Amino acid sequence: MQLQESISEKQLLEKVKAGDNACFEYLYRKYKGKLYNFILSISEKDFYLAEEIVQNTFLRIWEIRKTMNTDESFSSFLYTISKNMFFNEVKKRAKEVIYQNSLLQQEGYSTNLVEQEVEYKLLEEEINKLIDLLPPARRQIYKLSRQNFHSNKEIAELLHISENTVESNLYKATNFIKKVLASHYNRIELEAMFNK
Numbered sequence: 001m002q003l004q005e006s007i008s009e010k011q012l013l014e015k016v017k018a019g020d021n022a023c024f025e026y027l028y029r030k031y032k033g034k035l036y037n038f039i040l041s042i043s044e045k046d047f048y049l050a051e052e053i054v055q056n057t058f059l060r061i062w063e064i065r066k067t068m069n070t071d072e073s074f075s076s077f078l079y080t081i082s083k084n085m086f087f088n089e090v091k092k093r094a095k096e097v098i099y100q101n102s103l104l105q106q107e108g109y110s111t112n113l114v115e116q117e118v119e120y121k122l123l124e125e126e127i128n129k130l131i132d133l134l135p136p137a138r139r140q141i142y143k144l145s146r147q148n149f150h151s152n153k154e155i156a157e158l159l160h161i162s163e164n165t166v167e168s169n170l171y172k173a174t175n176f177i178k179k180v181l182a183s184h185y186n187r188i189e190l191e192a193m194f195n196k
Contacts, residue, residue: 010071012027013070019065024062027074036054038079038082039086049089053082053089060081061078081149084146095127127181130177130180134173134176137159137169141173142169152170
């Protein structure tokens with residue numbers, strides 16, 4: 001797409017924001033290789049996961065294009081979303097490990113499968129309940145970061161607070177959740193779920 005060579009990234013993003021498929025495809029071709037290599041580097045060469053996250057990151061960007069801040073660096077925005085997606089996948093896999101380990105530790109491995117599924121659901125609910133126990137402002141910051149994939153800078157701007165305040169609240173929220181769960185689950189597995 002030769003047209004894009006002569007216009008700025010901000011102009012490209014404005015066109016994407018307005019729904020321009022060609023400009024979006026141009027950005028995809030420009031950044032997909034770098035993003036793939038980035039995910040490979042932090043996922044210990046998980047090729048399948050890297051490919052999946054690249055696809056999901058660009059899908060997410062297309063979904064939220066109308067709310068993009070075109071004054072911010074697109075690459076920074078891209079890496080923030082992909083990194084959060086990666087850590088969410090790590091958390092998901094760690095929860096599965098915890099669940100499998102809990103099954104192996106049970107004497108009656110042939111326990112009713114319905115009961116096992118309920119146990120896994122309870123673990124997920126426990127984590128969600130802990131998030132809900134956070135002070136309102138801290139909970140809002142945590143959800144904006146972990147569920148809505150906003151960078152610390154974006155959260156600071158949205159809430160009119162400093163980036164240090166955002167970082168401090170994310171640290172405290174994560175530590176609170178880890179401490180409560182640590183009494184029930186393996187500390188190493190919890191580190192895998194929450195380590196950034």
